[in-house]
Amino acid sequence: MCDVGNATEDQGQKIQNHKGLLVFTRPLTILLLGVLLSLAIAAPVVFHAHSRADATILIINAQLADGTGAALREGALRIRNNRIASIGKLSPAPGEQVLDARGLVLAPGFIDIHNHSIDGLDSDPLAETQIAQGITTAIQGPDGDSPWPIKDWIDRRRKNPTALNVAVFAGHATIREQVMGQDFKRVATPQEIEKMAQLTWQAMNEGAIGLSSGLEYEVGSYSDTAELTAMARSAAEHGGFYSTHIRDEADKAFDALVEEIEIAEQAHIPVDHSHIKLGTVAVQGKAPEYIRVIEEARNRGVDFLADCYPYDAWHSNLKVIVPDKQYENPKSVAKAIADLGGPDHLTITEFKPNASYAGHSLAELAKSNRLSPVEMFIRIVREGDAANREAEVIGHSMIESDIKAFYQQPWLMVASDGGIGSAHPRGAGTFPRVLGRFVREKHWLTLPEAIRKMTSLPAQRLNWTDRGVLREGAYADLVLFDPTTILDHSTFAKPQELPVGIEKVFVNGIPVWSGNKPTGAMPGQVLTR
Ligand SMILES: [Zn+2]
Numbered sequence: 001m002c003d004v005g006n007a008t009e010d011q012g013q014k015i016q017n018h019k020g021l022l023v024f025t026r027p028l029t030i031l032l033l034g035v036l037l038s039l040a041i042a043a044p045v046v047f048h049a050h051s052r053a054d055a056t057i058l059i060i061n062a063q064l065a066d067g068t069g070a071a072l073r074e075g076a077l078r079i080r081n082n083r084i085a086s087i088g089k090l091s092p093a094p095g096e097q098v099l100d101a102r103g104l105v106l107a108p109g110f111i112d113i114h115n116h117s118i119d120g121l122d123s124d125p126l127a128e129t130q131i132a133q134g135i136t137t138a139i140q141g142p143d144g145d146s147p148w149p150i151k152d153w154i155d156r157r158r159k160n161p162t163a164l165n166v167a168v169f170a171g172h173a174t175i176r177e178q179v180m181g182q183d184f185k186r187v188a189t190p191q192e193i194e195k196m197a198q199l200t201w202q203a204m205n206e207g208a209i210g211l212s213s214g215l216e217y218e219v220g221s222y223s224d225t226a227e228l229t230a231m232a233r234s235a236a237e238h239g240g241f242y243s244t245h246i247r248d249e250a251d252k253a254f255d256a257l258v259e260e261i262e263i264a265e266q267a268h269i270p271v272d273h274s275h276i277k278l279g280t281v282a283v284q285g286k287a288p289e290y291i292r293v294i295e296e297a298r299n300r301g302v303d304f305l306a307d308c309y310p311y312d313a314w315h316s317n318l319k320v321i322v323p324d325k326q327y328e329n330p331k332s333v334a335k336a337i338a339d340l341g342g343p344d345h346l347t348i349t350e351f352k353p354n355a356s357y358a359g360h361s362l363a364e365l366a367k368s369n370r371l372s373p374v375e376m377f378i379r380i381v382r383e384g385d386a387a388n389r390e391a392e393v394i395g396h397s398m399i400e401s402d403i404k405a406f407y408q409q410p411w412l413m414v415a416s417d418g419g420i421g422s423a424h425p426r427g428a429g430t431f432p433r434v435l436g437r438f439v440r441e442k443h444w445l446t447l448p449e450a451i452r453k454m455t456s457l458p459a460q461r462l463n464w465t466d467r468g469v470l471r472e473g474a475y476a477d478l479v480l481f482d483p484t485t486i487l488d489h490s491t492f493a494k495p496q497e498l499p500v501g502i503e504k505v506f507v508n509g510i511p512v513w514s515g516n517k518p519t520g521a522m523p524g525q526v527l528t529r
Pocket of ligand 1: 143214245274275417
């Protein structure tokens with residue numbers, strides 16, 4: 001009915017009576033309304049939308065985890081349209097749909113602030129592996145790589161909704177390529193930096209939620225601190241934040257952290273340190289020192305948050321392990337392999353030029369080909385270069401004590417760094433894994449604190465006050481799960497395996513996951529700042 005009302009807004013005055021019904025005052029309008037109503041009879045979907053407008057769902061006997069970190073409390077929650085109408089001791093209205101949630105936790109929907117589903121949203125708009133984890137909002141375009149122009153992507157996504165709410169970063173590398181084209185293997189000139197800052201400004205105007213960078217990757221790696229600061233300043237002027245995959249997560253992880261903090265301070269921009277990790281032998285176990293550097297910055301007023309996926313293995317391209325880019329230099333390669341902890345710590349997950357490598361470690365491949373691990377590495381690089389394809393690899397090079405230390409920080413958010421179709425189990429397992437393993441089995445953190453890291457903390461980074469919390473008037477993005485059974489089932493061999501324990505998921509008041517499968521509804525919206 002709202003759409004009908006809007007269509008006649010120009011022709012007549014309309015007022016809203018106490019029942020929320022639209023009352024039209026001019027005869028012409030009444031005539032038009034009659035025409036529109038008869039059209040509506042021919043199209044029952046309009047009436048369906050109207051009857052839904054007053055539909056409510058009451059969830060009773062739930063353990064409420066409100067997203068703030070407060071202790072669980074038993075209560076009921078009523079959904080009206082796309083919002084939370086009320087919370088507390090509520091009894092069913094006549095004819096109201098009631099869900100008995102005894103034994104289950106009701107939490108705000110999870111906000112994944114680092115999600116790679118740009119392509120997946122088209123191929124799988126029901127986003128099964130995402131909603132099955134309780135994700136209701138997934139932020140796209142991290143690691144410096146975003147769609148472009150931002151406006152076109154947002155328009156297209158609005159026309160093609162999915163089960164998930166989405167939002168998008170402006171990518172640093174994407175903008176750098178807009179300005180420098182293929183001539184990116186150098187530091188940018190002041191004029192080019194000015195242009196990049198302008199494009200960042202434009203992207204923010206078009207609806208981006210911040211600037212992302214991926215400084216270990218080819219295009220981003222040639223930028224200097226001044227370039228990043230200038231672009232971050234543009235994003236900050238629009239209330240955006242800076243999400244960064246820093247320049248080095250290995251031997252030089254401390255230098256890279258210092259650069260990140262410098263950018264934050266100079267550009268006056270809030271930060272999300274992407275997938276915080278210490279990924280080589282030289283820095284393993286140094287989480288306490290890393291945390292100390294971050295605490296010092298926070299004490300100086302730097303608005304610093306980080307996210308971390310709950311796995312001790314990363315997923316990237318083969319070449320990323322050689323920081324000096326000397327991929328065929330035996331010395332550089334030998335150091336890179338040793339830094340990871342040895343050739344058995346690196347497993348090929350996909351390699352188009354020679355599919356038989358997939359599923360094997362570098363150590364296994366070297367042995368079966370009677371080569372040293374260094375020779376085998378160089379052979380894979382050459383075969384990849386000849387076909388213009390790089391091998392995808394998983395590196396087991398983080399240690400549990402570092403992951404635990406990061407997870408226990410109040411400024412740490414849960415994010416997947418995965419997405420629809422991910423080759424790493426984090427793409428289908430992240431959120432249930434934290435709740436099942438880190439909370440229930442290992443007691444690293446409490447359930448309400450884990451939920452806060454999945455909901456209100458990312459919402460705070462995004463400057464959203466009406467999502468990520470259970471509060472009257474907030475959007476009804478909700479997840480209902482069993483805290484005694486929730487667990488990830490995805491593995492490196494079967495990365496798409498769905499988790500268990502998530503009973504129901506609502507996006508904007510509409511159930512998208514129920515009875516262990518998607519409902520088929522696609523009520524997700526494109527969100528901006
Ligand atoms: Zn990354």
